[in-house]
Amino acid sequence: MPERQDEKKEEPMAQTGAGRSSWLGRSWRRIALVLLALLLAPYVLILLYAPGFVHPVSTLMLRDVVLRGGYERQWMPFETISPHLVRSVMMSEDGQFCAHNGVDWVQMRGVVQDALDGEATRGASTISMQTVKNLFLWNGRFFVRKALELPLALAADFVWSKRRVMEVYLNIAEWGPGIYGAEAAARHHFGVSAANLSRRQAALLAVALPNPFDRNPGKPGRGLKRLASLIERRAGASGDYITCLYP
Template sequence: MALTAPKRKSQRKRRKKKAPKTRFAFYLRAGLIGVGALFAASIVWAGYYAVAAPPGTLLMLQRKLSGDVIIHPWTRLEDISPNLVTAVIAAEDTRFCLHNGIDFEAIDKALEEAENGKRLRGASTISQQTAKNAFLWNGGGWVRKGGEAWMTLLIETFWPKKRIMEVYLNIAEWGDGHFGAEAAAQARFHKSAKDLSSYEAALLASVLPNPHDWRVDPPGPYVRKRAGTVRARMHQVRRDGLDACVLKHQ
């Protein structure tokens, strides 16, 4: 008995030394499982929205909790005026049909302009904005930016460009609790989104970056000027077929 006691004590010491490594392996395994589950859930979520209308967004929930009345009718892309599709591409992302979600050419150009003393402008694509609006929250930070890049990759993989545009036009905010093209058209022009004229579409696209401060009913001098620029770009977009990936089947 006297000879075996030290051995048991030595075994206990070895077990104590191994315990931290065991805990680390457990946490690492649990973390990897959690990350894997998160990625799997995001793929399922993106796949579901490829065929089903998003019931709402985090921004809509935020607005509702702050007391706003949310108006969010879902409208098929076929029931939205092609003028608005072209206007949004002209105003927000003229290379929408050419890039794969993240426009590196636009990013390089924006950085080059900033180096030359110009104000740093955003280079977010319609695909990125759709991913952010549909799945994430407003604001900066690397977590949100990383999530946006991942979800942009997913929707560009699983959705056709037409579906990306359809979701974007249905969840974009146009101020006063109005989300989506139909709600905006009814509130601002008292007509259906499918009946929007070229000028009305240009006005709606012009205020998308800041729908709370820029108005279309009536538009101020800045919005009218911006709408004129968008209309000129619309002619260019149509001439070059830069909206064909969305409108070629309409």
């Protein structure tokens, strides 16, 4: 009789262990599904953001809603943005924008080789890559972010026209704390619309993009002025590089 009682006591313990294992299995499956949904969501949004009447909001804007209580941005269609700014941003950020498919593989191979050789790596982000990073990801130099960024840039460049990529980029780029997009930047720094930017003003805005918190296009230092002069010259000679935007 005692032996039978011991056997009965062991059964609930075994059932409890099996129940815990089953619960853990369900939890991991839920976590895996959530992660999969987060990975796939940007690709769905790329499709939804394709029409011109859609004005996407970036993760950085959402961050400012939480931390600052809001942000400044007025959407400008591509056709209404000064060509001086379009040319300046392209020649400053991604001179091969019209030639690649979202990723500049030549530049990317150079970065990988530098990393393998133990040398300091240079930036190789295209405008497409910066657009998807700003829309869906986060700032900072992280391998995981870069691994997510590459396929998203290829997808955006495949689904969107080059004009749409540039339009989205120029409307979500950060030009200072809480200042997003060309229109808000032009009005904040120069008191004019993005449609009326001069060549000099456009060049100053373009060279401020890599570090908009430290570089003030409205009050440029000597170094920023020199960079702007260089980009102004390049933008003036950008005709062969910018045919995908201005045929």
